[in-house]
Amino acid sequence: MQYDFDLPRDRRSLPHSPLKAIVAPRPIGWISAMDKAGRLNLAPYSFFNAVGETMVAFSSTGRKDAMTFAEEGGEFVCSLATWDLRDGMNDSSAPLPRGESEFAFANLETAPSAKVRPPRVAASPAALECRWLQTVPITPLDGGEAKDFLVIGQVVSIYVDERFVADGMVDTAAMHPIMRGGYFDYFHITPDQRFTMRRPKGAGEFTGS
Template structure:
C-alpha cells in the first residue's frame, strides 16, 4: 500500500505512522515552574541528538506544563522509564490540573538533583540533568501555526544506579528500559533480545 500524508487516506482503522517509527525511547521529563511546582510527564517523541556535547530533545503536542516550566526555569531532568516502572510512567500521563504533582499522583519518590533544581525520580535507575537550550516550533509545510514544539537541552549531569554498572559499562538490558510503539503498544529491552555488531571499520 501507499498513501499521501497530505490526505492521510490510508484506509486503515488507525494511522500507522507511529507504528513505523518505532520503538521510540520515552523521555520521562521532570520540570519545575518558577513557583516551584513540579511536573513529571512521559514523551514518546524523545531521543539523544548529540554526544559532544551531550544533548537530548523531546517534542510536545502543544505548549504543555513541561514546556512552560522548562522555559521559566531553564532546567529539566530526563528519567529512564523501565519495565518495573511502566504503571507509574503511565500514571504520570494523566491530565492533571496545573501545579498538581504527578510524582505524588503516581506514588513516586523525588530525589534531589545535583546540578539542576527539578528532582529526579528516585526509583529510576538513570537520569539526565539538563539545561534548556531552545524551543523550536515545528511549523508544517503549509505554513500553518505549529502544533508541536521541540525542546532541546544539554545534559550537564548523569545519575546512574551503581547496581547496573558491570565491568565499567552500563548494563542497559538489565535495566529493562521500555520504548513506545504504535497504538497502545510498548517494547522492552531485555538481555535475551540484545545482540552486538562490529562496524566495518572495527574489523
Template sequence: MFFEPHKRDRTLLPHDPFKAMIAPRPVGWISSMNRAGQVNLAPYSFFNAFSDAPPIVGFCSDGEKDSKTFAADSGEFVWNMATYDLRDEMNASSAPLPRGESEFGHAGLETAPSQFVRPPRVAASPCALECKVTQIIQLTDIEGKATDRWLVMGQVVCIHVADDYIADGRIDVLRMKPIARCGYMDYTAIESFFSMKRPAGAGNAAAGG
C-alpha cells in the first residue's frame, strides 16, 4: 500500500496513521506563564530534543494555544517529564479550560518554583527543564503557504532531577517510567532498555550519552 497523505482510502484507514508511524514520541508536558502571571500546563504530542550543545528542545502547537502564546509573551517555558504514575494528571491537563483557570488545580497537581524562569514546574515530576525561548517558527508547506502550526524552540538553562533517581552517576530512567505518545489514543511506558555499541566515529560512540 502507498498513498498521498490527503488521499488515503478511508474505508481501509478511517483514522490517519501518520502519528501511529512516528512513534513513540516523548510527551512535551509544557508549563508556561505570560507576563500577566497566568499559568498554563498542557501536554504536546509533537515534542523532542534538537541539540545538546547548547541543549535545545521544542514543541509544536496546533494553532495559537496558550502554551505557544504564553511562551511567546514571556520568552520562557518548562518541560516536565510525564511518567506512568502521572499519566492521569497529564491527561487531565489537556482539558480545554477557559484561560485563567489552572490546569494544575484541575489535574490535582502541586507546583514547584523554577530557578531561572518564572513558569512553575510540576512538583511530582522527577525531571524538568527550564527553557528560554530561542525561536518561534510558523511552519509552511511545500508551496510556502503558512500553516497554523507553530514550533517553539527553547534553550535549556536549568535542569531538575529528583535525587532519588540518581544512581552510579546516571539517572535511573527505567524507575521514572516516562510515557510516550503513540498513535490514536495510545501511549507506552518505558520499562526496558537494550544497548548497542556504536561504530567507531559514530557520534558519541564512547560517551554513551
C-alpha cells in the first residue's frame, strides 16, 4: 500500500494520514510561555524534540499562542507530560481565547522557574527552561506560504524532582512519561519496558555537559 499526499483526499488509500502513527511514539513538549503583558499559555506539542546538546524545538501548525508568546517574551518552558498528569495535559490543549490561562482551565498549579519568567507545571517531575532563539517558517515544496513553524530554544536551566535522580543520573522511566502516537493514541513508558545497550567499542559513552 502506498499513501500519497499529492492525491486528492478522496482518492488516497487511507482516510487519515498514517504519518503520525508511524513516527511514534513522540515526546510531548508541554510548552508554557508568557507574553509581554504577563499572560500565560500552556499547550502540549507532539512535534517536539531535542535538536542539540542544549537545544530543543517544537513545531506549530499555524501561529498559535505558545509560539507567539515565546517570541514576545523571549522564553518558554517544556514540562514533562506524565501518566499522572495525562488529563491535565489533554485539557490544556483546549482552544481557549488568547490570554485565557490553560493552567487555570486544566486545574494545574504553576511553580516558578529558576532562570526564565514563564512558570513550569508544578506537579511535573522535570522541566526544561528555555530562551527563544528563532522561529523558522517551513516553506512547502510548492513554494506556497508556510503553514508550519519550527520554534527553537536553548535550554538554560533544568528542573528535576530529586526523587527521580539515582547515582547521578535521571531515571526517566520512573517518571512514567507519556508519548504521542497517531490518531487518539498515547504510549505510557514504565521501568519494566526499559533496556540498556552499550555503544560499540570506540563510539564513546556520554557526551555533553
